[in-house]
Amino acid sequence: MTCETLKELISLYKKECEWIEFKVDNEKPxxxxxxISALSNSATLYxxxxxxxxxxxxxxxLDLIGTKFKxxxxxxxxxxxxxxxxxxxxxxxxxxxxxxxxxGKSVSIxxxxxxxxxxxxxxxxxxxxxxxxxxxxKDYPQKERKLWQSFSSFCFxxxxxxxxxxxxxxxxxxxxxxxFKLLKLPLSEENSTHEYIISKLIEYGLVVSKEAYLxxxxxxxxxxxxxxxxxxxxxxxxxxxxxxxGNSKLHTEFEQEGIRGYAVGFQGLxxxxxxxxxRNEVIQNALREEVSLYPEIAIRELIANALIHxxxxxxxxxxxxxxxxxxxxxxxxxxxxxxxxxxxDYQPKSRNEKLANLMRLMGICExxxxxxxxxxxxxxxYQLPAPKxxxxxxxxxxxxxxxLPFEDMDRQDRIRATYQHTCLKFMNQEYMTxxxxxxxxxxxSKQHSKASxxxxxxxxxxxxKPADPDNKSTKHIKYxxxxx
Numbered sequence: 001m002t003c004e005t006l007k008e009l010i011s012l013y014k015k016e017c018e019w020i021e022f023k024v025d026n027e028k029p030x031x032x033x034x035x036i037s038a039l040s041n042s043a044t045l046y047x048x049x050x051x052x053x054x055x056x057x058x059x060x061x062l063d064l065i066g067t068k069f070k071x072x073x074x075x076x077x078x079x080x081x082x083x084x085x086x087x088x089x090x091x092x093x094x095x096x097x098x099x100x101x102x103x104g105k106s107v108s109i110x111x112x113x114x115x116x117x118x119x120x121x122x123x124x125x126x127x128x129x130x131x132x133x134x135x136x137x138k139d140y141p142q143k144e145r146k147l148w149q150s151f152s153s154f155c156f157x158x159x160x161x162x163x164x165x166x167x168x169x170x171x172x173x174x175x176x177x178x179x180f181k182l183l184k185l186p187l188s189e190e191n192s193t194h195e196y197i198i199s200k201l202i203e204y205g206l207v208v209s210k211e212a213y214l215x216x217x218x219x220x221x222x223x224x225x226x227x228x229x230x231x232x233x234x235x236x237x238x239x240x241x242x243x244x245x246g247n248s249k250l251h252t253e254f255e256q257e258g259i260r261g262y263a264v265g266f267q268g269l270x271x272x273x274x275x276x277x278x279r280n281e282v283i284q285n286a287l288r289e290e291v292s293l294y295p296e297i298a299i300r301e302l303i304a305n306a307l308i309h310x311x312x313x314x315x316x317x318x319x320x321x322x323x324x325x326x327x328x329x330x331x332x333x334x335x336x337x338x339x340x341x342x343x344x345d346y347q348p349k350s351r352n353e354k355l356a357n358l359m360r361l362m363g364i365c366e367x368x369x370x371x372x373x374x375x376x377x378x379x380x381x382y383q384l385p386a387p388k389x390x391x392x393x394x395x396x397x398x399x400x401x402x403x404l405p406f407e408d409m410d411r412q413d414r415i416r417a418t419y420q421h422t423c424l425k426f427m428n429q430e431y432m433t434x435x436x437x438x439x440x441x442x443x444x445s446k447q448h449s450k451a452s453x454x455x456x457x458x459x460x461x462x463x464x465k466p467a468d469p470d471n472k473s474t475k476h477i478k479y480x481x482x483x484x
Contacts, residue, residue, distance in 0.1 A: 003102035038127035043114035056107035066105030157219035295378035304365035386417035431478035
């Protein structure tokens, strides 16, 4: 935000409106919170990305007269004003504070994001602008209905990550060469003009042209940014990789945060993780060789899923890969849209369909519906313990475990593996049997009774059922998942 940007805003709108408020020195903290709520909600109602609360401008004449208000150093009680406002705004809306000199006058500006999923309230009350007036939202039910309709059509990928940029800036911020390579689009000397490249970025929704300006969308930045740090609202979307010493968080060996967009940085991310995860030394053909404890396809698919299915509207935490001696945990924001018991067989639902579609087109993740199946199949091939899927209200976590002898697995480990094995068989138009389960656990044919005990425990949990309920014979009985 600069003096030129301020002049542009004033010349463009020429007066206060639903998403712009001019003030001089009225700095009551409660009033500021109410205006942030009203301006943010109104911006959404009028399909505007940013709203502004501007100090230093006389509202009727729009004369630049300056302000004494310095919000960055102002406190409410013993608390910084900015932190106090964030604490009382619900859901927490992002805003930035700018303080600068313009024509020798002090200016302070609150640049406020539009509301995205629900109305912004301050101290439990929601506000809206009616013309240039701040009003209680509940007193205007028609506006409230329209506001909720706006939320239903919100698409994070289409929102603007950086607005009003020229072609050269776009081509410096986005790795367009990788974009063309991954999508197998021709890029030769003849068609490598800036205009052609930008036209392709627009075609795939990575850049938009609106009101004679070019802007980079969240989709474009998330996938192809050379550095996500150049996009203020996406900095907390970087994926973090943390390696711990031992099986707890007590001792961190190192931490790495990815800076590139998901598409341009994905292959390097997977290779980096494969290098640092624990390895086993085995002897093959009389030669000692180190092999990974975990299948690469499982790592690859689970990381892709974490990026694709994260709730991008949630701020404050990054997608994470945490590596311990005995497990790997992959976490993303947002509760999954389907029951964790149906992850193997269900067609996936994504909050971010445009992001998911492009990542599939580029071959970064598997075709629709096959990813988790391949994760489970590869884990069975390595005879690892079954992964654990954990769904909480605001996050989803997958835990992959290091090799563990059958005798050391607890009852829950064995039940989880049996259920997942049954689902996998069912997806392949096959059945789980005592024999296939023994093969899954790597136990011999003489341990028939151990497999029977695990099957009995899983039946008790109602996770599986006999494929033929009328079959009274217990020999060679076949099983399907509870939903089969």
